[in-house]
Amino acid sequence: MVFKLYGMGVSTCTQKVVMALKEKSIPFDFININVLKGEQKSPENLARHPFGKIPILEDEDGFRIFESLAIVRYIENLEPNKGARLIPADIKTAALVEQWVSSSVYNFYPSAQGIITERAIKPVAGRPTDEAAAVEHRKKLVPVLDVYDKQLAGHDFFVGNDFTLADLSHLPYFNVINRVEGDLIKERPNLAAWFERCTAKSTWLEVMGFVQGAPKCH
Numbered sequence: 284m285v286f287k288l289y290g291m292g293v294s295t296c297t298q299k300v301v302m303a304l305k306e307k308s309i310p311f312d313f314i315n316i317n318v319l320k321g322e323q324k325s326p327e328n329l330a331r332h333p334f335g336k337i338p339i340l341e342d343e344d345g346f347r348i349f350e351s352l353a354i355v356r357y358i359e360n361l362e363p364n365k366g367a368r369l370i371p372a373d374i375k376t377a378a379l380v381e382q383w384v385s386s387s388v389y390n391f392y393p394s395a396q397g398i399i400t401e402r403a404i405k406p407v408a409g410r411p412t413d414e415a416a417a418v419e420h421r422k423k424l425v426p427v428l429d430v431y432d433k434q435l436a437g438h439d440f441f442v443g444n445d446f447t448l449a450d451l452s453h454l455p456y457f458n459v460i461n462r463v464e465g466d467l468i469k470e471r472p473n474l475a476a477w478f479e480r481c482t483a484k485s486t487w488l489e490v491m492g493f494v495q496g497a498p499k500c501h
């Protein structure tokens with residue numbers, strides 16, 4: 284089975300899916316959808332994704348799924364015993380993983396994505412950064428990162444010593460934050476050590492290699 288992944292190399296949601304596919308050694312064909320050119324809103328892509336976004340995963344039999352976390356859970360269910368066990372078999376450990384995944388969606392993404400939009404996406408798109416908005420997002424992110432720094436004390440990953448979906452759901456966003464407001468990570472020793480650990484993983488290095496090799500977005 285060779286999957287088709289519609290996405291863009293520099294897209295954080297796409298990177299989440301690419302890393303899961305790399306963890307599970309699942310081959311895929313990559314179809315570049317250039318978000319900066321608005322290709323995600325084309326009629327063809329709207330037929331794949333009703334909100335006109337990326338990423339989208341498609342099976343050989345035409346089964347399609349959008350929403351990066353839903354895609355990663357599907358990939359995990361296909362190959363639970365290959366690579367990292369992204370959702371642990373133990374029910375309580377899995378519940379803790381889902382707790383931190385939910386935290387990524389509700390506590391982390393809104394302000395993390397706000398910073399990414401203002402400090403990384405707008406400059407690349409040639410649009411001015413809204414400084415006040417960037418500062419406001421940062422203010423909201425700080426207490427979340429303080430909780431994360433405490434959570435990451437004494438073990439390697441969000442839940443125990445294994446890399447799981449709890450880590451993957453955060454990693455691509457921290458990778459951009461590290462580039463644009465790296466002090467947010469560096470000032471928090473446990474978070475900084477976690478970030479080093481995650482970005483040293485061979486599968487993450489493959490994702491970064493993939494991003495370099497993926498068709499350019501502009």
Ligand SMILES: N[C@@H](CCC(=O)N[C@@H](CS)C(=O)NCC(=O)O)C(=O)O
Pocket residue numbers: 294295296297318323335336337338349350351352
């Ligand atoms: N919650 C969705 C977010 C999808 C999303 O916002 N994707 C971005 C790229 S990371 C996108 O398509 N942006 C272009 C747009 O919103 O028009 C997921 O995780 O897949």
